[in-house]
Amino acid sequence: MQLADLTPAERRVWRAFPKGQSVGFGPGDEEAVHGGSWGPARTVRAEVLRSLLLNGSRADGEIAGLWIVGGRISGLLDLSDAVLEHSVRLLGCHFERPPILYGARTRRLNLRSSYLPALDAVSLQVDGHLRLSGCEIPGQVRLGGARLAGALFLDGARIGDSDGDEGEEILQFDHGAVENDLSAAGAVIHGRFTLTGSTVGGNLDFDRAELRAPGHVALDAENLAVGGHLSGEGLRAQGTVNLRGATITRHLDLVSARLSAPGATALRATSCTIGELWLRGAAPIEGAVNLRRSHVEIVFAEPRVWPERVGLDGLTYRSLLPPLPAAERLALLEREDLGYVPHPYEQLAGAYRLAGDDAAARTVQLAKQRRRRATLPWYARCWGHVQDVTVGYGFRPMRAAVWLVALMLTAATAYGLHRPQPLKPGEAPDFNPVFYTLDLLLPIIDFGQEKAFKPRGWHQWLAYLLVVLGWVLATTIVAGVTRAVSRQ
Incomplete structure (x- = not known):
């Protein structure tokens, strides 16, 4: 591509690339979602960016890179299977068409506060961080199988369309791997967020996020592995949060969270291994909770949090917080939707014995016999x-x-x-x-x-x-x- 073939806006980008300098268009305080009306002075063709990233030169003693702020990217940016030696920073940009990064590899990719109709980045490899913070993406984001040596940032992003099918898989990160943190604090996601079989080496952050998939699965994270904690303080989830088979090394923090799936399962955390489960200050859960066959070291939950239907058979734990009399805990065991099963009573009695409260343990054992009695013949x-x-x-x-x-x-x-x-x-x-x-x-x-x-x-x-x-x-x-x- 020749310099003479470029528009004035594209020449600015072309000259800045060899030194990795930023090119800013516009005042910088406009929302990228409205960038479709930006004129030629702020428009750069996708084919120009592709040519720079694949064949661009580097100035002596400088580190080349693509850095645009507030630009409109026209056409299709297709970097399928490309190996990019440069960092890519497209901040507050408006993409006319969904970029394609299928199988691509890059050093660092920052699309913060940009508007993208959708994103196809299956099997993407990033040697550093992938930033989608503050992005507006009404279509599907496909990151299945992605490998990130750094972190994945989705803070404040708005993904999916409130007028679309909220049962659709809108944010896909199945079988992906993040060596550092995955942060979606404050994100709003319309549709299903899938993390099935993924690995997060650090922490997974859903603080103050909103997952909206009423009547469907909002978060599908079967067999997820988290090296640190999964934080959902202030999380609002409309739809099922599915953590079946997950391993969370530290704690699952749902402090002040609101989980809602009326008529369905609001929280499914079966066959999980979790350091600590925190539901302190959470709103009463709307929908069932299923914790069968899981192991949790510490469970912190007030009795008012639990719904009318729970699954506790096979759940093991060492202690319950806050400390409460046995009578206040027994009501939960009566909500087991399988009817009478002995294990939850034995587990609760064991927790009281471990805490040195043998009187409470006997109260639980007596309640177990009375509950069992109702299942026996009349004699x-x-x-x-x-x-x-x-x-x-x-x-x-x-x-x-x-x-x-x-x-x-x-x-x-x-x-x-x-x-x-x-x-x-x-x-x-x-x-x-x-x-x-x-x-x-x-x-x-x-x-x-x-x-x-x-x-x-x-x-x-x-x-x-x-x-x-x-x-x-x-x-x-x-x-x-x-x-x-x-x-x-």
């Missing part, structure tokens, strides 16, 4: 009620002690009024109704009364009942004492 439910009332399924050992004392007083009174006959008159010791009753109730202690006297009639049936109840109640008390000693 098993009747027996369950008996166990509950008498000994609290063994988790209320002091209740057993009270029953023992009540039985002892009742039986001692009965045998005091109607003394049983001695088996061998003249050889039997003096009858004592209290110690006789204790002989019947306590399976190990022997005061010699039971062997010396033989009750008759209903007193004999009372003796049988005392022996059976004695074994049950004494065993319950011993189990409670054993648990207390083992804690020490």
Whole structure:
């Protein structure tokens, strides 16, 4: 391409390229979305930029590069499979047609605050950062398989069209890799953002972002791997946030977030490995939450955050914050949409035991037995009620002690009024109704009364009942004492 074939605006760009100098068009405070009306003084043909990037010269002792601010790029900028030795900075520019960077490789690509109808950059390789901060892109952004040695910046970008199909895959970064951070703070995305199988070496930032895909999947990040934390403080997500199989080394921060997917699953984080899950100050979640088979070290969530339907079977964690009585946590377990499953109760009881609160752990275990009772046949439910009332399924050992004392007083009174006959008159010791009753109730202690006297009639049936109840109640008390000693 000859210099004589260029417009005045293009000559400025051509002369600045060998030294990597910037070329600014216009006052610099105009929005690039309105750049379609910019005239020839601010217009550069895409074929000129392509010629510079592929064949442009470099001044001695200088670092060449393309740097345009506030220009209108007319025509199609097609850099498919190109290897660019120069940095590309097109800031606040208006692209007439979607640029194509399929399979391209460049040192650094900065399109900050630009307008692009769409972007095709599948398998793009960038040796530094890719900046799309503040960009307006109503069409699809395809970055699948991209490899970025630096970071990906989407801060404040507006991607997708509010009048379009919000269920469409609008921002694709499947199987991509970012060695540093991926930041989409304050971004507004209409449609589905896919990160399936991608790797982010640093942090993934969705602070104050808006993901809008009502009735669809807003964020599809199955098998995502994040080396740092995934921050969504103040995130607004309309549609499902899908993190199935994700690995988040540090924490999943949804502080003050608002997740909404009425009639569907608002948060799916099944089979995940997460350092910490933070829902502090989040709005009540609209839609179901599914955390099955995941492992989280710490879960921070107030009870009011959880929806009416949750999936907790297989979820493991070490501790729950803030510290709350067991009664305030049990309501969540009753919302398991599979009905009664034992694991969530065992996990919650284990967390309380790990925190040293054995009383709360027993409360959870008792609630588990009561919930299980509703799934049993009628005769098993009747027996369950008996166990509950008498000994609290063994988790209320002091209740057993009270029953023992009540039985002892009742039986001692009965045998005091109607003394049983001695088996061998003249050889039997003096009858004592209290110690006789204790002989019947306590399976190990022997005061010699039971062997010396033989009750008759209903007193004999009372003796049988005392022996059976004695074994049950004494065993319950011993189990409670054993648990207390083992804690020490």
